[in-house]
Every structure is written in structure tokens, then in C-alpha cells.
Amino acid sequence: MKKDIVLNPFIKWAGGKTQLIDEIRLRLPKDIKRYFEPFVGGGAVLFSLKHKKSFINDINSQLINTYNSIKNEAEQLISLVNTFDSVGCNNEYYLFLKNLYNKKVTENVFDVESASLFIWINKHCFNGLYRVNTSGLFNVPYNNKTGINSIDEDNIKNISKFLKKVEISNLDFEIFCKRVRKGDFVYFDSPYVPVSETSYFTSYTRTGFSLDDHKRLAKLFKKLSKKGVYLMLSNNDVELVHELYGDYNIDVIDVKRNINSKADKRTGREVIITNYERF
Numbered sequence: 182m183k184k185d186i187v188l189n190p191f192i193k194w195a196g197g198k199t200q201l202i203d204e205i206r207l208r209l210p211k212d213i214k215r216y217f218e219p220f221v222g223g224g225a226v227l228f229s230l231k232h233k234k235s236f237i238n239d240i241n242s243q244l245i246n247t248y249n250s251i252k253n254e255a256e257q258l259i260s261l262v263n264t265f266d267s268v269g270c271n272n273e274y275y276l277f278l279k280n281l282y283n284k285k286v287t288e289n290v291f292d293v294e295s296a297s298l299f300i301w302i303n304k305h306c307f308n309g310l311y312r313v314n315t316s317g318l319f320n321v322p323y324n325n326k327t328g329i330n331s332i333d334e335d336n337i338k339n340i341s342k343f344l345k346k347v348e349i350s351n352l353d354f355e356i357f358c359k360r361v362r363k364g365d366f367v368y369f370d371s372p373y374v375p376v377s378e379t380s381y382f383t384s385y386t387r388t389g390f391s392l393d394d395h396k397r398l399a400k401l402f403k404k405l406s407k408k409g410v411y412l413m414l415s416n417n418d419v420e421l422v423h424e425l426y427g428d429y430n431i432d433v434i435d436v437k438r439n440i441n442s443k444a445d446k447r448t449g450r451e452v453i454i455t456n457y458e459r460f
């Protein structure tokens with residue numbers, strides 16, 4: 182993929198790393214053999230790096246189906262999203278397509294239509310939030326926007342080309358990381374440890390990300406570090422994170438938060454942790 186082609190995330194995603202990209206790029210290892218992203222989400226880092234040997238993963242099956250559809254069926258996906266866009270949107274239409282999407286989720290259908298609905302809904306739901314109820318059904322209300330262009334066709338085509346060489350998985354992060362070897366680079370961007378109880382974001386998927394998961398991740402970090410893997414991890418600047426990663430380099434960074442309904446909670450501090458010195 183040519184260096185000058187810009188790839189942008191095709192969805193808005195909670196915890197999207199677009200605003201942290203420069204800080205992340207500043208701290209990359211000098212030489213990356215293979216790039217692994219176990220919690221890819223909207224892929225802001227993946228698309229910024231465009232590394233030719235990339236391996237991505239996320240536990241959200243509909244999200245991963247969307248990556249696979251862009252990789253293998255981009256033309257059909259573009260055409261379907263454009264068809265959904267050709268009808269002027271209102272609440273009734275939004276609910277109709279949301280129900281269609283949820284029917285597919287219930288029936289475990291992973292196809293290009295599910296992927297197209299996934300993208301369309303992301304552009305038409307409140308704050309681009311992906312939230313599901315206990316049955317795994319998407320339950321975010323309409324954002325009241327009309328006449329939105331839900332897809333940037335050139336961007337999708339360029340992403341499709343890039344993804345042809347990317348390996349895409351839908352696993353738990355620990356299983357996904359079993360193939361990581363010495364000299365590889367892994368960027369971990371798990372759901373964050375909450376700043377306060379109320380801000381805990383457990384609804385990315387049906388399972389959420391528990392305290393045990395954070396401990397499991399810290400253990401994996403230690404194990405991979407001993408193996409000689411280059412590691413980077415981002416999280417909130419909270420005590421637990423400092424406790425779990427006290428043996429490594431921790432840089433604290435001021436950020437603006439995107440997905441939060443309360444304006445007064447839109448700023449915060451995050452950390453970027455590495456197991457190597459800055460190059």
C-alpha cells in the first residue's frame with residue numbers, strides 16, 4: 182500500500198484512538214516485523230500504521246464480520262449502504278433497519294448485509310455508540326440526523342485493498358496472542374479500567390471486560406515481554422493500571438473524551454505504557 186494513501190476508520194467506536202495517534206506514533210518501536218492488534222475496534226492505529234504484515238482481532242463478531250466484508254465484498258457492501266442511504270431517514274426507518282440488524286444478530290447471520298447495516302446504524306445512532314442489551318441486541322436510539330452519507334466509497338475501497346494482506350480473527354485476546362513471537366509488536370487497547378463506577382463501559386459485547394480480564398491482560402503483557410515482544414498498551418490513568426504495569430514505562434497524557442453524554446467529563450488523563458525505552 183502506497184505511503185501517501187490515507188485510510189480512515191469506517192465507523193465511530195468507543196475508545197477510538199484517532200486523537201491519541203500522534204502520541205502513539207511517537208512511541209513506536211523503531212523496527213516492526215509483524216504488527217498485532219488484539220482489540221482492534223475502529224482500527225484507528227491499524228489504519229494509521231498500514232503495516233504490511235498486520236494481524237487484527239476483536240471479540241465483537243459483527244464488527245469482525247464487517248472487516249471481513251470490506252476485505253472480500255467491498256463493492257457489494259458499498260452498494261447496500263448506498264441503498265439504505267437512498268431513503269430519507271426518520272425514527273421509523275431507523276427502527277426498521279435496527280430491527281433488521283438485530284434479527285440477523287439473533288439468527289447468527291454474518292454476511293455482507295449485516296456488515297452494511299452495522300456501518301449504516303453506526304452513522305445513524307446516538308454518538309456512534311455500540312451498545313447491546315443482555316440478549317446481545319443493539320439498543321442505541323436514533324441520532325435524528327438526515328441525509329448522511331454513511332460511507333466514503335474511496336476510503337472503503339482503499340481499506341479493502343489494504344485488508345487483503347491482513348489476517349483477521351474473532352477470538353479472545355489471550356488466544357489470539359498465542360501466535361506472537363519475539364520481535365513482533367503488539368498494541369493493546371482493551372476496554373479501559375473505569376475512572377469511576379458510573380463510567381465503566383461494559384457493553385462493547387455481551388461479556389464486557391472485568392477486573393479479572395484486566396489482570397489476565399497484565400499477566401499476558403508480562404509473559405510476552407519476557408519473550409522479547411515489543412509491547413504498547415493504553416488505558417486510563419488510574420491506580421489499578423499503575424499497580425498492574427509498575428515495572429514498565431508509563432507516560433501520562435491529557436485527552437479529550439469523545440463518547441460521554443456529560444460535557445463536564447469530556448477531559449481526562451490516559452496512559453501509554455511500553456516495555457521498551459522510547460527510540
Ligand SMILES: C[S@@+](CC[C@H](N)C(=O)[O-])C[C@H]1O[C@@H](n2cnc3c(N)ncnc32)[C@H](O)[C@@H]1O
Binds near residue numbers: 197219225373
Ligand atoms: C477501546 S476498544 C478499542 C478501540 C480501538 N483501538 C479504536 O481505535 O477504535 C476495545 C475493544 O476490545 C474489544 N474486546 C473486549 N473484550 C475483548 C476480549 N476479551 N478479547 C478481544 N477483544 C475484546 C471490544 O469489542 C472493543 O472493540
